[in-house]
Amino acid sequence: MLREVLVTRGDEFTDRGSFPLTEKANQNLGLFMSNGAAWVQMRRFTLATLRDFGMGKRGLEEQVQEETGLLLQELARTKGQPLDPSTLLTAAMGNSICRILFGHRFDYGDEQYLDVLRRVAQNFLLESSPLGKLYNILPGLLERLPGSHWTFFHNTFFVQDFLTRKVEENAVAGEPTTAPRDFSDAFLRKMEQEKENPKTAFTQDNLRVTVFDIFLAGTETTSMTLRYCLMVLLQHPDVAEKIQEEIERVIGTERPPALRDRAAMPYTDAVIHEVQRFLDLIPLGFVRTVARDTPLGGFTIPKGCTIYPVLSSALKDPRHFKNPEVFDPQHFLDEKGAFKKNEAFIPFSAGKRMCLGESMARTQLFLFLTAIPNPAEDGDPKNPASFKAHRGRSPSSPLPIPLTPCPPNKSAFPCPNTSRAGGACRVFMGGSSAGQQGEAE
Numbered sequence: 001m002l003r004e005v006l007v008t009r010g011d012e013f014t015d016r017g018s019f020p021l022t023e024k025a026n027q028n029l030g031l032f033m034s035n036g037a038a039w040v041q042m043r044r045f046t047l048a049t050l051r052d053f054g055m056g057k058r059g060l061e062e063q064v065q066e067e068t069g070l071l072l073q074e075l076a077r078t079k080g081q082p083l084d085p086s087t088l089l090t091a092a093m094g095n096s097i098c099r100i101l102f103g104h105r106f107d108y109g110d111e112q113y114l115d116v117l118r119r120v121a122q123n124f125l126l127e128s129s130p131l132g133k134l135y136n137i138l139p140g141l142l143e144r145l146p147g148s149h150w151t152f153f154h155n156t157f158f159v160q161d162f163l164t165r166k167v168e169e170n171a172v173a174g175e176p177t178t179a180p181r182d183f184s185d186a187f188l189r190k191m192e193q194e195k196e197n198p199k200t201a202f203t204q205d206n207l208r209v210t211v212f213d214i215f216l217a218g219t220e221t222t223s224m225t226l227r228y229c230l231m232v233l234l235q236h237p238d239v240a241e242k243i244q245e246e247i248e249r250v251i252g253t254e255r256p257p258a259l260r261d262r263a264a265m266p267y268t269d270a271v272i273h274e275v276q277r278f279l280d281l282i283p284l285g286f287v288r289t290v291a292r293d294t295p296l297g298g299f300t301i302p303k304g305c306t307i308y309p310v311l312s313s314a315l316k317d318p319r320h321f322k323n324p325e326v327f328d329p330q331h332f333l334d335e336k337g338a339f340k341k342n343e344a345f346i347p348f349s350a351g352k353r354m355c356l357g358e359s360m361a362r363t364q365l366f367l368f369l370t371a372i373p374n375p376a377e378d379g380d381p382k383n384p385a386s387f388k389a390h391r392g393r394s395p396s397s398p399l400p401i402p403l404t405p406c407p408p409n410k411s412a413f414p415c416p417n418t419s420r421a422g423g424a425c426r427v428f429m430g431g432s433s434a435g436q437q438g439e440a441e
C-alpha cells in the first residue's frame with residue numbers, strides 16, 4: 001500500500017497535509033508545505049538549480065571534500081580531548097548547504113552561525129515536545145497561551161532572518177552580468193524575469209522560506225545520521241574494523257575519500273544503508289493529504305484527511321529484511337560480499353515528493369564517514385564514551401582524536417505513538433514495501 005500511495009498512484013497523494021506548527025512558520029510557501037502549481041514551480045526550479053550547483057555532480061564532491069578537510073583540522077585542534085561532535089558535524093553539513101544557497105561557509109567558531117544551529121536543533125526538539133504536538137492538534141487554543149511553542153516560532157523567524165541577510169549580502173556582492181553563482185542568485189534572477197507574471201511563485205517571501213527549508217532539511221538530518229553512524233561504530237567494533245580495512249585497501253592515507261571509492265567499498269556502503277534503515281530517522285514520513293475523496297484498499301480516504309506514509313513499515317519489513325530489529329549490514333550484502341539493493345530501503349521516502357536532497361545526503365554521509373577518525377578501538381562497548389579513536393587516516397588529521405558522539409534524538413521527529421496533526425482524520429499508511437522511485441538521482 002505504501003508503494004501505491006507514494007509511487008504508483010503518487011499523483012493523487014502528492015499534496016502536503018496539515019501540520020500547523022510548520023504552516024505558521026512557513027505560511028505554505030517554500031518546498032515543504034507548499035502545494036499545487038507553486039510547489040511544482042519551486043520543486044522543478046530547486047532540483048534543476050541544485051544540480052547546476054553541483055548536486056549529483058563532481059562539484060559537490062569537491063566541495064564536501066574541502067569541508068571534510070576543514071572539519072578534520074578543527075577536530076585535530078582538540079588535541080586528543082574527548083568531545084561531543086554534534087555541533088561540529090551539523091556546522092559542517094550546514095556549510096555544504098550554505099555554499100550552494102549563497103556561496104558562503106562559516107568558520108566553526110562563528111558565534112552567530114553556532115547560535116543559528118543551536119536554534120535549529122532546539123526547534124527539532126520543540127517540534128516533538130508535548131506542547132509542540134499539542135499545537136498541531138489545537139493551534140487556535142495554543143495561540144492564546146504562553147509556552148515553548150513561542151520559542152519555536154521565535155527561533156524559526158530568527159533563522160529565516162539570518163539566512164535572508166546572508167542572501168542579501170550575497171546579492172550586493174554579485175556581478176549582474178555573470179552567470180548565477182549560487183541558488184539564491186539564480187532565484188533572484190528568476191524573480192526579475194518573472195516580475196510581470198501575476199502567478200509567479202518567484203517572490204521575495206518564497207525565496208526566504210525556500211532557502212530556510214533547504215537549510216533546515218539539509219543540516220540536522222545528515223548530521224544526526226552521521227552521529228548515529230559514529231555511535232554504531234562505537235558499539236560494533238567489528239563493523240568499524242571492516243570499514244577500516246576497506247578504507248586502507250581502497251583509499252589509503254595519501255588522498256581524501258572520493259565518490260568513485262564507494263563502488264569498491266561495498267561493506268562501507270552497506271553499513272551506511274543499514275544505519276539509515278535501522279535509525280529510521282523519519283518513521284512516519286512527512287504528512288500528505290488528498291485533494292478529493294480517494295478510494296484506497298477498499299476504503300475511502302476523505303478529502304483533506306491527514307495521511308502519514310509510515311516509512312518504518314518498509315524499513316522494518318521482515319519480508320525484505322531478515323532481522324529487521326537487528327543492526328546487520330548483511331541486509332545490504334549478497335553471499336559474495338557485493339552490495340545488494342533493497343527496494344524497501346526508503347529513508348528518503350519515494351515518488352514525486354520524495355526528499356530532493358537524497359544524492360547530496362548520500363554524498364555527504366559517504367565522504368564524511370570515510371574521512372573522519374573512527375571513534376572505536378579501545379574501551380568498553382557498553383560505555384561508548386570510553387572509546388578512543390586513534391586512526392588518523394588523513395594527512396590532515398594525524399592526531400588521535402577521541403570522539404564522544406551522542407545518539408541522535410529520534411524524538412526530534414514525530415513519534416508514531418504520539419504525533420498528531422490537525423484535520424479531519426489521520427491515516428498511517430504502511431504494511432507493505434515501497435519501491436524507490438524519484439527524481440533525486
Ligand code: HEM
Binds near residue numbers: 033213217355358
Ligand atoms: C539523511 C538525510 C535525509 C533524510 C533521511 C531525508 C528524508 C526526507 C523525507 C522522508 C522527506 C519527506 C518526503 C515525502 O514527503 O515523501 C524529505 C523531504 C525533503 N528533503 Fe530530505 N532528507 C535528508 C536530507 C536532505 C538534504 C541534505 C536536503 C537538502 C538538500 C533535503 C531536502 C529536502 C526537502 C527540500 C524536502 C521537501 C521536499 C518536498 O516537499 O517537495 N533533505 N526528506
